Amino acid sequence: MSGELLVRNCGAIATMDPAHKVLRDGWIHCRSGRIVQVGSGVVPSIEGAQVVDARGGVALPGLINTHHHMYQNLARAYSPIANVPLLPWLAGLTPLWRHFKSEDLGVATQVALAELMLTGCTTTTDHHYVFPPDCGDLVGAQFAAAAEMGIRFHASRGSMDKASDLIPEWAVQPVDVILRDSERLISRHHDAAADSMNRVVLAPCAMTSVSTELFRECANLARHHGLQLHTHCGETIAENDLAVKLTGMRPLEWLETVGWAGENVWLAHGIHFDDAGIAHLGRHRMGVAHCPCSNMRLGSGVCRVYDLQRAGARVGLGVDGSASNDSGHMLNEARQALLLARVTRGAGAMTPMEALHLATMGGAEILGRSADLGSLEAGKCADIAIFPATDLFSSGAENIVDALVLCFPRPVDTLIVNGRVRVSEQGIRGLDLAALLGRHAKIARRIVG
Numbered sequence: 293m294s295g296e297l298l299v300r301n302c303g304a305i306a307t308m309d310p311a312h313k314v315l316r317d318g319w320i321h322c323r324s325g326r327i328v329q330v331g332s333g334v335v336p337s338i339e340g341a342q343v344v345d346a347r348g349g350v351a352l353p354g355l356i357n358t359h360h361h362m363y364q365n366l367a368r369a370y371s372p373i374a375n376v377p378l379l380p381w382l383a384g385l386t387p388l389w390r391h392f393k394s395e396d397l398g399v400a401t402q403v404a405l406a407e408l409m410l411t412g413c414t415t416t417t418d419h420h421y422v423f424p425p426d427c428g429d430l431v432g433a434q435f436a437a438a439a440e441m442g443i444r445f446h447a448s449r450g451s452m453d454k455a456s457d458l459i460p461e462w463a464v465q466p467v468d469v470i471l472r473d474s475e476r477l478i479s480r481h482h483d484a485a486a487d488s489m490n491r492v493v494l495a496p497c498a499m500t501s502v503s504t505e506l507f508r509e510c511a512n513l514a515r516h517h518g519l520q521l522h523t524h525c526g527e528t529i530a531e532n533d534l535a536v537k538l539t540g541m542r543p544l545e546w547l548e549t550v551g552w553a554g555e556n557v558w559l560a561h562g563i564h565f566d567d568a569g570i571a572h573l574g575r576h577r578m579g580v581a582h583c584p585c586s587n588m589r590l591g592s593g594v595c596r597v598y599d600l601q602r603a604g605a606r607v608g609l610g611v612d613g614s615a616s617n618d619s620g621h622m623l624n625e626a627r628q629a630l631l632l633a634r635v636t637r638g639a640g641a642m643t644p645m646e647a648l649h650l651a652t653m654g655g656a657e658i659l660g661r662s663a664d665l666g667s668l669e670a671g672k673c674a675d676i677a678i679f680p681a682t683d684l685f686s687s688g689a690e691n692i693v694d695a696l697v698l699c700f701p702r703p704v705d706t707l708i709v710n711g712r713v714r715v716s717e718q719g720i721r722g723l724d725l726a727a728l729l730g731r732h733a734k735i736a737r738r739i740v741g
Contacts, residue, residue, distance in 0.1 A: 296341035297322040297711050303348040303681045306693050308652045308667040312645045322674035325711035330668050346678045350692050353668050354414025354675030355622040356655025359560045359581035359610025362404035362418045363397050366736045368618040378528050378590050383458050388739050394428030396735050401437040403732045407620040412677035412704040421450025421497040435481050442714045448495035448522045449474050459501045467506050486664045487673050495522040511551030520556050527561040544569045558658045563593040574603025579658035584628040586612035594636055608655035623701040626651040630697050644694040674711040677704050
């Protein structure tokens with residue numbers, strides 16, 4: 293990429309640098325997809341630059357989503373499982389995907405990406421682990437959708453190889469098939485470069501549906517290719533109890549025996565860890581994707597964010613599945629993280645800036661991308677979310693940065709990914725959203741019967 297980009301007239305720039313510095317009356321100069329300089333006051337004159345007028349809005353680093361199941365937006369607010377906890381929820385949801393195809397996932401992914409982008413997200417993961425027979429290239433369809441939308445995409449190639457009362461035989465794959473497809477995806481899509489738009493993550497679903505062999509082989513493959521590892525862990529008490537019954541160990545102890553302990557590992561939810569488990573996560577600098585809306589929706593519990601961070605673990609935010617949230621609004625996750633922290637630990641438990649840190653640098657650290665994403669600093673990728681300074685729900689706000697999470701969350705006004713404007717005036721460039729939603733609704737009607 294070449295060319296100059298100048299973002300000017302920012303009412304505030306929340307840099308999310310180590311000091312959480314905020315610049316008033318700010319501007320951002322970018323070149324070839326990278327930030328050259330961030331400043332305030334007199335705007336530099338840059339010949340030939342594309343100029344983006346922030347119109348007094350608030351500029352943040354692009355938000356980073358660390359856990360999702362995008363296919364589930366085809367079964368939102370699904371009445372049969374609207375009021376049940378995780379395990380019966382999963383039992384009621386899984387049968388819907390028996391005839392799921394790559395074309396379906398491509399459309400669902402585009403809808404999920406549109407949601408995320410319009411709420412300030414520039415980098416996202418997706419954990420897809422259901423691969424029915426004859427489904428086609430599911431993860432390939434996701435990479436294609438992300439390329440069309442212009443967002444950074446980390447595909448967590450999920451997997452299950454152990455059928456059970458909850459997981460039918462058609463939903464599992466043999467270990468060799470999973471590993472072979474993982475190698476194919478790495479070869480075709482993974483880009484380890486510092487400004488990468490595409491990365492592959494290895495992500496067995498959970499120890500309740502995955503064998504010891506598959507966990508161990510994924511860890512070996514990740515080490516060989518220098519990849520991140522991701523799985524569900526600590527989401528429910530029942531999971532912990534089952535782990536002890538099957539292995540004689542709590543989940544984190546068992547994961548360490550199969551090579552899952554280190555900075556390249558992050559876990560979804562991380563609610564039910566005891567003090568020893570939290571110390572273990574901190575000691576190994578492991579990550580946790582905090583999914584406050586989904587955890588509350590399913591009544592699963594509350595992630596101990598403060599304790600995890602104090603121990604040295606890294607914490608980011610995830611919207612989780614669109615059938616357990618049931619929407620993918622990244623700014624709302626930051627707000628809910630703040631509110632949930634205050635419910636459990638008091639009004640001073642988390643500041644608005646700390647909530648925004650979870651959504652930006654916290655996510656970058658988890659994904660191994662703190663060197664190029666997560667803050668607005670010289671040398672970082674030009675991923676910028678610009679929100680309106682105020683709207684109906686925040687009119688009168690004294691602190692327009694804090695208002696992003698203290699007030700009702702708003703859509704982004706402008707979104708820049710890798711130096712390219714992808715959203716302007718709250719619309720995604722090149723996307724016929726109405727037509728996309730029409731296709732999506734048609735598939736959803738077929739899926740839920």
